[in-house]
Amino acid sequence: MLIPTRHSFFRHLRETIGPERGAQTLARLMPLLPQTTENTLVLIVETCEATLKVAGATLDAQTCSSVISTVLNIWLASPGDPMMGNAVCELFSALSAIASPAVQSVVLTEALPSLAAVLREIQADPFSPRAAAALEIVDSVFDGQPTPLGPGCFAAVAGALFDTLAVTEDRAIVQSGLHVITTAVRKDVDQLLSWCVSSDLQCIDGSEELTPPSRRNANGTSGLELVLAQVAHLLQPGASESGGLFVGDLVLHLIRTASASLGPVLPDLLKAFVTRLATAETASFSQVRGFPHFICQLHTNRR
Numbered sequence: 290m291l292i293p294t295r296h297s298f299f300r301h302l303r304e305t306i307g308p309e310r311g312a313q314t315l316a317r318l319m320p321l322l323p324q325t326t327e328n329t330l331v332l333i334v335e336t337c338e339a340t341l342k343v344a345g346a347t348l349d350a351q352t353c354s355s356v357i358s359t360v361l362n363i364w365l366a367s368p369g370d371p372m373m374g375n376a377v378c379e380l381f382s383a384l385s386a387i388a389s390p391a392v393q394s395v396v397l398t399e400a401l402p403s404l405a406a407v408l409r410e411i412q413a414d415p416f417s418p419r420a421a422a423a424l425e426i427v428d429s430v431f432d433g434q435p436t437p438l439g440p441g442c443f444a445a446v447a448g449a450l451f452d453t454l455a456v457t458e459d460r461a462i463v464q465s466g467l468h469v470i471t472t473a474v475r476k477d478v479d480q481l482l483s484w485c486v487s488s489d490l491q492c493i494d495g496s497e498e499l500t501p502p503s504r505r506n507a508n509g510t511s512g513l514e515l516v517l518a519q520v521a522h523l524l525q526p527g528a529s530e531s532g533g534l535f536v537g538d539l540v541l542h543l544i545r546t547a548s549a550s551l552g553p554v555l556p557d558l559l560k561a562f563v564t565r566l567a568t569a570e571t572a573s574f575s576q577v578r579g580f581p582h583f584i585c586q587l588h589t590n591r592r
Contacts, residue, residue, distance in 0.1 A: 312344040315352065322359050331373050334360065338380040345387035353395040356384065361403060361426075368422035377422075378429035385433030393439045396430065401445035404430075408449040415457045424453065424465045431469050437477035443512075447484050451515045463523070467535045470516055471542055478546040484512040513550055516543070520558070524565040 318337050325333055337356065341348070364377045385396055407423035414420070427446055434442060446469070454466045473481050486509075516539070522528065523536050540558065543551060551558070 309347055310343070312347045312352070315340045315344050315348075315356070319352075319355055319359060322363055327370070327373075330363070331370070331376050334373070334376040334380055338376065338383050341380065341383045341387065345383075345389060345392065348387060348389060348392050350391040350395050353384070353392050354399055356380075357395065357400045357403070361400075365407060365419050365422060368418050374422060374425060378425055381426050382429040382433035385430045386435070388435065397439055397441055397445060400430065401427070401442070405446045405449035408446070408453050411453050411457055411462070416459055420453065421459065421462050421465070424450075424462055424469070428465045428469050428472070431472040431476075434472075434476065436475075438473065438480055441480075443473045443477070443480035444484050447481075447512060448486055451486070451512075451519075454519050464535050467519075467539050470519075471539045474516075474539065474542045474546055478543075481512040481516065482547060482550060485509055486512075486515070513547065517554060517558070521561055524561045526565060526568045 315337060318333060318340065321333055322330070322337075337360075341356075360377055360380060364373065368374060381400070384392065384400075387393070404423045404427050408420050408427070411417045411420040427450070431438070431442070450466055450469060454463065457463065470481070520536050520540060
């Protein structure tokens with residue numbers, strides 16, 4: 290009964306608990322994680338998450354690092370239980386929301402690089418369960434982050450994120466990846482606009498098409514260019530409509546936060562949307578968000 294009691298205590302009475310008590314409880318919970326049974330593991334992770342919301346102000350870098358490494362090692366060793374996955378994501382969202390510079394530093398320098406490394410496993414297995422689980426956690430980290438994002442937050446995962454979207458057709462992975470990008474655009478678009486990737490490959494020629502990242506060379510290619518390339522890939526007439534459903538919110542926030550940077554490519558984006566809508570077979574795709582805002586933005590630019 291000890292764990293359920295602590296879980297309820299910190300979840301429902303956290304306003305009456307001091308941060309020091311929360312830190313003490315977290316220190317006692319951490320050793321239980323590697324040795325607990327599967328049935329109890331979810332409850333302990335949920336209790337840790339509730340405790341973090343109380344102890345955040347007193348959490349030091351060492352404890353934060355221990356939480357991150359322990360939970361990631363346990364979960365990514367055998368991802369599969371949806372309840373456990375949800376608990377882990379909630380924990381990382383709570384951790385990422387803590388304003389402490391010590392916590393934010395560990396999230397940036399340890400959690401995100403570790404998750405990015407797991408994401409790259411998708412190069413060998415486009416349906417990697419570990420990569421899918423890692424991306425869901427990245428999504429939760431970005432959801433929990435303040436506005437604007439912590440310095441270097443997007444850069445810590447951008448390369449692995451774009452590489453993942455370039456090779457996978459897994460709907461869940463595409464949705465999580467686009468949601469990460471949408472959150473970055475909404476909270477701190479400058480991090481996307483200032484990020485670029487380089488390689489020894491040459492850029493594409495002056496074609497008007499927005500080439501998908503799997504076919505686009507990346508010598509000095511900016512983050513915005515890769516995002517637009519991914520949008521174009523998902524809007525291709527032969528692409529699955531389910532993937533295109535996630536494009537609307539992303540484009541909508543791009544128009545709101547980076548319209549000046551989008552100006553030269555808005556006509557091509559509009560053309561891509563119109564072409565895809567002409568061949569849409571589902572009502573939900575035909576009603577995708579963002580299309581009316583294209584018309585409004587084009588009208589504004591011409592005035």
